[in-house]
Each structure stands twice: as C-alpha cells, then as structure tokens.
Amino acid sequence: MGVKHAREYAEILQDLTEAVSAIDGSYSFFEMSEEEWRALEESDRRQVMEALADDVFYGLGQDPVIKVGEGAVAYNSKFHVIEVSVDGKEVRIVRLI
Helix, strand or coil: CCCCCCCCHHHHHHHHHHHHHCCCCHHHHHCCCHHHHHHCCHHHHHHHHHHHHHHHHHHCCCCCEEEECCEEEEEECCCCEEEEECCCCCEEEEECC
C-alpha cells in the first residue's frame, strides 16, 4: 500500500523526526537502553531519531499504527497526515500534502 504523499520526502522526514523525538523512550524502538541512549552524542541521537522516523514512515505502509516508546505513530490516509501520539495528551500532526 505505502504512505501516499505529495510533499518532499525530506520535509516530511524532518517533521516526523522532530515529532518522534518528543516521544518518551522512543529509542527503545531499536531495543536501546536508556543508558545507551544517554551515552550518545547529540549528533548521534539526531541520527538515531532520523533513522527511526524513516523506518516508521515506511512501516506505516504495512501497519497503519506503530508503537514507539511511550507513544504511537499512525497513518491517517483519509486526511493525508501522520499522527504522532507523544503521550496521552499531545498529538503532533505531520502533513503529507
């Protein structure tokens, strides 16, 4: 199926990286411990979050909801958005068009 989008992928990836970075424990998606996460330099953390956003984007083509750390990421094809549930109160929207 795939995630349909009209925006440049680089822009979507940037927004999605920022959104998944706000999820508590998002690094656990890669089976990384908190200690391993804290040991990383800031630039390495950014690369891990970008890889996470990239994996999640393509994964949403197979599974419309993916659990990430303490939150979840969902593809809403009807509204052409990705919804990032940061916690029980905050949802960030990544527009695909």
